[in-house]
Amino acid sequence: MNITCAAARSGRNRIARRCTRPSTSTSRAIALDPEYALAHAGLADAYSALPITSDVPSRDVAPFAREAAAHAVRADPLLAEAHAAQGWQEFWFGWNWPAAEASLRHAIALDPNYANARRSLGHLLSNAERHSEALAEMARARELDPFSPLMHGLSAQTAYNARSFALAERHARQSIAIDSNFWAGYVNLGQALAGQGRFDDALIAIAEGYRLAGNAKGLTRRAFVLGRMGRTAEARQQLGELEQATRLVPPYEIAGGYAGLGDVDRAFAWLEKAYTARDVNLVFLLVDPKMDPLRADDRMQALLDRCGFTRR
DSSP: OOOOSHHHHHHHHHHHHHTTSOOHHHHHHHHHOTTOHHHHHHHHHHHHHHHHHHOOOHHHHHHHHHHHHHHHHHHOTTOHHHHHHHHHHIIIIIOOHHHHHHHHHHHHHHOTTOHHHHHHHHHHHHHTTOHHHHHHHHHHHHHHSTTOHHHHHHHHHHHHHTTOHHHHHHHHHHHHHHOTTOHHHHHHHHHHHHHTTOHHHHHHHHHHHHHHHOOTHHHHHHHHHHHHHTOHHHHHHHHHHHHTTTTTSOHHHHHHHHHHHTOHHHHHHHHHHHHHHTOGGGGGTTTOGGGGGGTTSHHHHHHHHHHTOOOO
16 A cells, blocks of 8 residues: 555645634634634634645644633633643643643532533543542543543543553444544554554554545654564655655654654654754653654654653
8 A cells, every 4th residue: 555645735735824714614603703702712623733634834833722722811810621622732832731631620629510720630630640540530521421422532542651551442333333533543543553553453443534534644653653564664665755844743753653663762853853943742642652663762862852842
């Protein structure tokens, strides 16, 4: 299978060009009521998603996410969605996890049944290596919103981070059962299968995720799996193609591909690029199983310290 990034390039360029423009409905809502806190919170969440879903450079959207979240909190300090948006952008962009956790817990105190706040808190706790707490929060989020593919998809990510690969597979399959076009469900399924050594099945799942979304994760995760399979030439060819389009591909993702090859020096070179670019994907660094081949290297702890990602 010869997958290249050409098919997705034009689509991601269009996203990047319009990434700082609110959607039409959000623009209308804010125009009608500039202090409509819920609209600003939704806008912050939309901006926060762009680097993950559409490979938009983190620096391009971080100021807009921060301002929208801050505006939401100013407009309605008692709105759970506003504080959840504040916490979410602090997690992704601010790398201030104590502040993010405080905002998310405040959101839950305001509305204990707000599933997205619990999902976001579970995500944060997972990335901070607080796995039992994270799994409990994700379970509560699924109880509150059982038919959301995102709740099950992020539960798969949480289980994957905890090295519970079979559980991650079950959650990923459930997300796809709810929505067969949920691209992240297939990517999460692929990494869960790879964690179990089921590499051929992992490639099939990842390819489906790429077909649906066209973002870089489908290509970098493919390179990672090929590297783990010993198909070194194919993995390097894939990564070489991606290196020619670095403005479209999160450098953290390329680093993960080289980690799969066991190419420690090139992986760290790309992690340095990720740090320089303030790549939001670095929030996975503490727990990502794909980065396990790098953990014995002193450069890993040094990078974690620079990012401010700490264990609790």
